Amino acid sequence: MNSSYTVFGLSTGIIKPHDPFADRIIAAATTACGGFKDGDILILAETAVATAEGNIVQLDTVTPSPHAKELAARYHMDPRTVEVVLRESDSVVGGIPGFLLCMKHGTLLPNAGVDASNAPPGCIVPLPADPNKSAIRIRNEIEQQCGIKIGVLVIDSRTHAMRLGCSGVAIGSTGITSVIDDRGRSDLFGRKLEVTKRAVADNIASAAELVMGEADECTPAVIVRGLGMPIGDQVGVDTIDADECLFMGVFRKSRQK
Secondary structure (H helix, E strand, O other), X not given: OOOOOEEEEEOOOOOOOOOOHHHHHHHHHHHHHOOOOOOOEEEEEHHHHHHHOOOOEEHHHOOOOHHHHHHHHHHOOOHHHHHHHHHHOOEEEEEEOOEEEEEEOOEEEEHHXXXXXXXXXXXXXXXXXXXXXXXXXXXXXXXHHHOOOOEEEEEEEEEOOOOOOEEEEEEEEEOOOOOEEOOOOEOOOOOEOOOOEEOHHHHHHHHHXXXXXXXXXXXXXXXXXXXXXXXXXXXXXXXXXXXXXXXHHHHHHHHHO
């Protein structure tokens, strides 16, 4: 990868359900950087993608189950939000006031990715139903209209163990390798790397988050240009099983004692 690259924020205005999202992205790219070029990587905020796909839940249409009410009382949450979180989760492993810690599609995340930020009043927005399919669809639309080859990431912002604040995490990907294996390379003193793998997609997501922001910036998309990553047919973000995860492994062992 090149050590020099440029990040362009794409201001689209407020995205509404069933908006022509790809068209809005193309128009914003034309304004921000003269349009797409071969090798660009497009990063998309998951809330904007889900909203454009119509994946919004009106809270007044949700009837919480007894289990949702129980968890809501325990963790000081709206029972309707808890009900939606339960529907979106594979399992709930714990929580703190305001948040449930959930497993979803092999990933540990708060509230199963359900978010009220940048959602219309009285609504919450779950993650896109299939972030990889969303990335592929948007990539195909843009490539066909613009005659170029790009990579696309759908990203979310997440907290990390024992750290304050959020950073970017890729949840859907197409066109680029999400993790680069550096095992076998040498460090500065000639020692062979034994475990190092670079989370490239997540690092790109974090760079994009600096431009996107988390509030009213209205910049749900970013183009990263000049990384020099090969564009191919790769799909998906590499994950590991919970038993292989340092944090989850320790957490599970402590609960079993």
